[in-house]
Every structure is written in C-alpha cells, then in structure tokens.
Amino acid sequence: GENVEQHPSTLSVQEGDSAVIKCTYSDSASNYFPWYKQELGKGPQLIIDIRSNVGEKKDQRIAVTLNKTAKHFSLHITETQPEDSAVYFCAASITSNTGKLIFGQGTTLQVKP
Amino acid sequence: NAGVTQTPKFRILKIGQSMTLQCAQDMNHNYMYWYRQDPGMGLKLIYYSVGAGITDKGEVPNGYNVSRSTTEDFPLRLELAAPSQTSVYFCASSYEGTANLEQYFGPGTRLTVT
Numbered sequence: 001g002e003n004v005e006q007h008p009s010t011l012s013v014q015e016g017d018s019a020v021i022k023c024t025y026s027d028s029a030s031n032y033f034p035w036y037k038q039e040l041g042k043g044p045q046l047i048i049d050i051r052s053n054v055g056e057k058k059d060q061r062i063a064v065t066l067n068k069t070a071k072h073f074s075l076h077i078t079e080t081q082p083e084d085s086a087v088y089f090c091a092a093s094i095t096s097n098t099g100k101l102i103f104g105q106g107t108t109l110q111v112k113p
Numbered sequence: 114n115a116g117v118t119q120t121p122k123f124r125i126l127k128i129g130q131s132m133t134l135q136c137a138q139d140m141n142h143n144y145m146y147w148y149r150q151d152p153g154m155g156l157k158l159i160y161y162s163v164g165a166g167i168t169d170k171g172e173v174p175n176g177y178n179v180s181r182s183t184t185e186d187f188p189l190r191l192e193l194a195a196p197s198q199t200s201v202y203f204c205a206s207s208y209e210g211t212a213n214l215e216q217y218f219g220p221g222t223r224l225t226v227t
Binding site: 089 | 114117129143144146148153155157158161169171172183203205207211214216218219220221
C-alpha cells in the first residue's frame with residue numbers, strides 16, 4: 001500500500017524567512033496530494049492541494065511543487081509569520097479510491113518573531 | 114453550518130470498558146472517515162464510509178467498530194478499551210466524487226485508557 005514519508009519533523013525559522021517541508025510517496029498510482037495545517041487543539045484544515053497533472057500551484061505565500069518521476073512533493077511558505085506556527089501534514093491519495101488519504105508524520109513549524 | 118462535530122471532547126476510560134465516540138456533519142457529505150492521531154505518527158485511517166449503510170476498514174481497524182445508519186452520523190465504537198487506544202480521534206467528511214476532495218475535520222476527541 002501507499003506510504004508517505006515527511007521531513008523534517010520539526011522546523012524553526014525566523015519571521016520573514018522561508019520554510020520548506022518535503023514528502024515522498026511510494027505508490028505511483030497516487031494522483032492527489034493535499035497539505036493540511038493543524039493548529040493547537042484543533043482538527044487539520046486543508047491549506048493547498050495539487051493533482052498529478054500539475055507541477056506547481058501557488059496561493060499567496062504558500063506553494064506546492066510535485067515531481068512525479070521522483071515521487072516527491074514539497075510545501076513552500078514564504079515570508080513566514082508567527083501565525084504560520086502549527087503542525088503541517090502532507091498526504092497522498094488515489095482520487096478514484098473513495099478519497100482515502102495516507103498522511104505523512106507531520107512537521108511542527110515554529111516561526112520566531 | 115456547524116460542520117463536523119464530535120463528542121465528547123475528552124474521556125478517560127478504564128481498561129476493558131467500552132464507549133462510543135460520536136460524529137455528525139451537516140454538510141450532506143456522503144464520505145466520512147475516522148482517524149487516530151498519535152504523537153509523531155501523523156493520522157491513521159481507522160474506518161471510512163462512502164454512504165449510509167456502507168463502511169470499510171482503513172489502515173488500523175482492530176479494536177474498533179463503526180456504523181452508518183444515516184448520512185449525518187458516523188459513530189465509532191471501542192469495545193474492551195486497551196492502553197494502546199489512548200490517542201486523539203478525528204472524524205472527517207468530504208464530498209463524493211473527484212471534483213472537490215477536501216476533507217473537513219472535527220475538533221477531535223482526546224481519549225485516555227488507563
């Protein structure tokens with residue numbers, strides 16, 4: 001079955017710097033890759049996603065890139081702000097497969113003011 | 114819309130006890146999911162449902178049961194609670210089909226088994 005590895009497990013940056021979180025997946029049939037943000041005491045919330053027919057997607061300060069050949073995808077956050085501090089999860093899915101997501105282990109991002 | 118709601122927020126169980134974690138959504142989503150979140154392990158899928166009367170196992174189903182008698186509700190049953198079931202449990206729901214794959218999560222239930 002699908003396996004998703006996420007690195008790093010913790011990341012600390014200064015406010016205004018960029019942050020990059022990387023994930024690799026094992027199943028070449030996976031074609032949907034979302035990123036979720038989880039704030040303390042809350043459930044995860046989707047922040048951006050990408051499908052396998054696209055190499056990059058941007059939404060203001062966040063972007064996701066996908067390399068299907070290498071089976072890895074990354075989350076990029078520019079101009080980080082203290083409110084970006086949270087746990088970030090990547091996931092992989094086959095869109096025809098009932099929407100089941102396989103999640104990475106999570107990255108705790110700390111943005112220091 | 115309330116979105117996805119979960120009760121209780123916290124619960125302490127003794128080994129061998131049973132309980133039901135409640136989950137409800139008011140978005141008319143056909144797909145619903147139960148995950149558990151352990152520290153440093155991400156979220157693991159326990160069970161999922163693609164509609165009323167249809168459920169299936171996820172990655173870690175042992176020790177749990179589910180039912181889906183209505184579109185809105187998807188309770189998770191723990192029988193004979195064990196310390197290994199200490200975790201935070203999240204329920205989620207999503208639309209059917211491939212156009213919108215976002216999963217909407219509830220606030221979670223923190224369960225401790227001692």
